Amino acid sequence: MELFTVEDVSFTYPDQDKAALNRINFTIEQGEYISICGPSGCGKSTLLRHLKPVLTPYGNREGNIFFQGKDITKLTLREQAKSIGYVLQNPDNQIVTDKVWHELAFGLESLGLESKAIRLRTAEMASFFGIEEWFYKKVTELSGGQKQLLNLASIMAMQPEVLILDEPTSQLDPIAASDFLKTVYRINRELGTTVILTEHRMEETFPSSDRILVMDEGRILLENTPTMAGKKLKEYSHRMFLSMPTPMQIYGGVKNDLECPLTIRDGRQWIDKLYEKNYFKKDKLNKRIIEKRDEIAIELREIWFRYDKEGADIIKDLSLKVPKGSHYCIMGGNGAGKTTALSIISGINRPYRGKVLINGKDIKKQKNLLSENTVGVLPQNPQSLFVKKTVELDLLEILSESMLTKVEKVEAVKAIAKKVDIEAVLQMHPYDLSGGEQQRAAIAKVLLLQPDILLLDEPTKGMDKYLKNKLAKIIQQLIAEGKTVITVSHDIEFCAEFADQCALVFQGSVVTENNTREFFQGNSFYTTAANRMARHLFPDVVTIEDVIQLCQ
16 A cells, blocks of 8 residues: 655755755555665755655645645644654754653643553553653653654654654664664564655665665655665765665675675675685785874863762763874763763863863963864754854854955855855755755854864764765865864764774763774774674774775
8 A cells, every 4th residue: 555655746945946856756655664865965854854744844846745645735733643753863853841751642642642542552652662761750861862762652652654764863872873773673564664764874774674765966866675776876886875884885896796785794694705715815904004193182181070060970080182183083872971071172161170181281271262263163963053044144154253355255165165065055044954964064164263173073964975075084184284183973984984093981981092993893883884794704804995905
């Protein structure tokens, strides 16, 4: 039975000439698991929002969308709420009550169910999702992963026909993201709920999907099974192939006649077969040489910090040193204290014990680091930087106190827009951009300040691999100029490929740090897919390129 039928749908945002969606056609059957992927800004989120009318953006739409054979625009708000579940990128944007149990019950109360039915469904969902232990907690006490799981449980309590998820793990650590996506898979397989999902973590979602829809520039480029979609993208030399699961990328880089692997398990079996055929040379791995730097740009000495005087410590005895002219990545679970550590380095928050040294000087004896452009900060929520009606005006705003002439400011904005690939969206409102486009616009705004130290909080959120590589080149250029970059990230693959040093924060302190290659060897979860796939034969491989290099 057809659940969604999309016929010749086009959509254009106000005051824009280029269509965000261009003649889209597809059908989705009841019970399918569909993954939609594509470059940042290709129209994925815009398409998903058209599948729930109450979330459809303002603009000009043509074509028809049918839900269970009925014109989707004719669905009542009650029908939409009950039948079409939608999970947003940011869990905080969807939670509306103060307690976990009330959040689970809120949707059911809105539908007018009896108290007895509400108690039954909330108890059932709490058991299915394993949230009994924090059933009576305040929502503010939950981690990012727990909040997103609560959103999912609250939606599933209403027993929807379809579950739509827009980058649901973009703000989750690797372990929480994996658990969340496994739960979505269970919902599809055990409850028969149709799943439509956009996600940049293709390692988890690709093998689970029945079909893959690849979008580009507002169109559906191809629609096929996961294996065939990967093969087609390789044949097209399309940039989205760089975002395919690691086993597929390694397979595509090695001449062989074996079956294409999808999962880490399949990849291990595939690599074993190649090894039996003597495909690999152990002495062929070219390791990236990391220059040792003695001058320290940032040093934290036994830092302790809490937000409330009577509250718990968020940062506990945190010490670290970041060499000048290096790229230092900080990883860890949601709520570990990573973002708080960045706020302490920037001077936004002050610890009650310990010292913060910037370029060897105590931060307490220095003037405002942000106003003097010593430190530039990209916050976790890029929208907090936007204050104007267009991206171009927003970028010009950051230069308002600069000594540059008006012409020089315009040229500087054009140059940075080209650098981060946002030239096409300069005249759009920042809030109308996709998540990845907002991220790049925020990065551009921070880079215009030309800070000596750059603090990036989840900079790759919402970006495909092609754009991550572009960001990496910008960071490498900054490093070559003597700048220092600290990145807080859940993106293990990005950190493994481009960081000089990595640290793992747990419960407010650094539990381990090392040069990047040594850091990722031997871990079970905080390591790359390439390492998990090949370490039984080659323990020191970390990146996709490492494995491909070893092939004859």
